[in-house]
Structure formats: C-alpha cells, structure tokens
Amino acid sequence: MIDLYIILIAFLGFILFFFIHIVVFRIIPKKEVIKGLIYSYFFATFLLIFAEFIFIKHLSLLGFFISFFMYSFFALVYVLGVFGMMDSSLRIRLLTEIAHAGKSGIDSGALHQLYNKEVIISKRLSRLTNAGVINFSNGFYRTSNRITYFTLHAILYSIMRYLFERENR
C-alpha cells in the first residue's frame, strides 16, 4: 500500500507542477522559459510538502523522500521529453503551420519563406542567448558553462552519438 501512496503523491506533485507551469508561463516573459520551469518546480515542491505533512500524512519521511524523487523524475522527463519537444520541434511547427493553412494547404514557396534556415537558426540563437546557454559579444557567439535543459539535451545526444555512431567518430 505504501508503494501506491508514494507514486500517488509523486503524481500529485507532477500535476501541481503542470498546472503551476501553465500559470507561470502566462505571467512571465517568453524568454524566461528556464526561470519559469525552475519557479514552477520549486513552488510545486513547496505545495507538495505542505499537502503531505499538513493534510495527507500517509507517508514517513523516507516515503516522502522517495515520492519527491519520483516527482522530480516525472518533471524532468516531462521537460526534456514533452515540453522541450513542443517548444522547439521543427516537425511540430511545420505540421501546425500546414494545419492552420486550412483545406487548401500551403504552397512550398510560402512555407519556405515562412520557415527557412535563416529564421530557424536566428530564432534558436536568440533562444539560447536568452536562456544563458550561449553568450553574444563583439559579433561572436560562445558557450557559457551554464547547465540548462538545452545543454542536457546536447550532452545526452553526444553520449548517444558516441555509443552508436562509431563510423562518424
């Protein structure tokens, strides 16, 4: 039974995080994505602690610790797997652009005018700069040492490339 409580509390934490990040993202400026996620995570953690120790009281400290670990893991998987994908996936953006063009669709030229290398890379450079992942000075970009979900994604991809793309190394 304790097993079920732990996962339910973890799931409750994730639900809190999900709804809080919706509210936070409607308040904060668009460029503050990382800050928004961090605020949401800690606010949901605070509410989870409050809910468990004041109202629910089913878990021991150890049980809550495991629950907190699982909740954090849910949040991480959501941010890297769903939020990140929805926020930056090119395929999803192309799909929605085509869908919004209606029944007549969109012609290849118009789509390329709307979405091309210049637009895509400029948007990403701006997003990475706003997130503090890269810095821009004197016309040059360089990486900062800040760890964000962008860098985590790049690190995980590098590991996979190292493991599976031997011919490219």
Next chain:
Amino acid sequence: MINLVISFIWFIATVFLHIALHRLLENRGVSNFKTILLFPLGFIVNILFLFNIQNTTTVNRNFWNLPLPINASILYGLLSWFYIIYFASSYFGEISPSARIILLLQEKGTLPADIIKAQFTDHELVEKRLEDLINGQFIDKKNGRYVIASKAKLMVKIIDIYRWMLGGDSGG
C-alpha cells in the same frame, strides 16, 4: 528502496545489452533499429521479478527492504522511454538545431552567426522533415501544396490547446 536500485541496475544492464546487440548486428550489416524491443522485454522481466521478490520480503521493514514494485516499474519504464527517444534521434541522425549549435560552439570556441548558419541547410532543416511528415502520413503534397492529413488533425488540435495553455507561443 532495493526495488528502485534493482530497476536502475536492470535498466543499465539492458542498455549494455542493447549496445552489444546493436554493434553485433551493425558489424554484420543487419538493420538494427528493432533492437529497442529489448526494453519492452526488459520491462516485463523487471515487473515479473519485482512483484515476485515482494512476496518474499520480510515483515520487518527498513530503508532497504521497503517494497516498491510499482515505483520501481515506473522508474524502469520512464528511463527506457527516455533512452529510446535519444537512441532514435541518434540512430536517424536527427540532432536538434539547438543541440548542434551548442556542440559546435563547444568544439570551435567562438563563432559568428553567419558561420553557424552556414553549417545548416534548408534541405536538412525543412525539406527532410516535410518528407518525414509525408512518409508518416501526417501531411499530403497535392499539386505543390502541403495539406494536413486527416489523421493529424486531432494531434494538431491537442498541440494548439497545449500551446494556448502555455500562453500561445508557436514554438519551433
């Protein structure tokens, strides 16, 4: 707690098995994307094992023998899903432009915008993805125009609702 440790070790073991199998098949020139099926198989074995050892756990519970088969199974499932996403992107050579920019700058140190942009082409960024969407039957190309396929309409509605909830950014 030991259940979570077992799940994690079992996941790492599955990863090693997957890498070994992948390389073995690669050396023989066999298509090997289906090697990811090791993970659903590992998930089932993990569940069977965890729920079996729970029955033999002593009544005197402490930090280590607290039975957590549900949490441990979910942990294995999420780790596997996570691994499969990154394996698939590596297998198909699909690195996101943001990750590629970061790796490029880590390798080269400093670069101006035009050099960074020169590393990308419209073909890989747009056309290849449009081809994938056509192959996946999410869109059709009729008389030079891209049209949404009926099976993707619900998906786009869900995406639109999700983006609306987060404040309406178009993403991408």
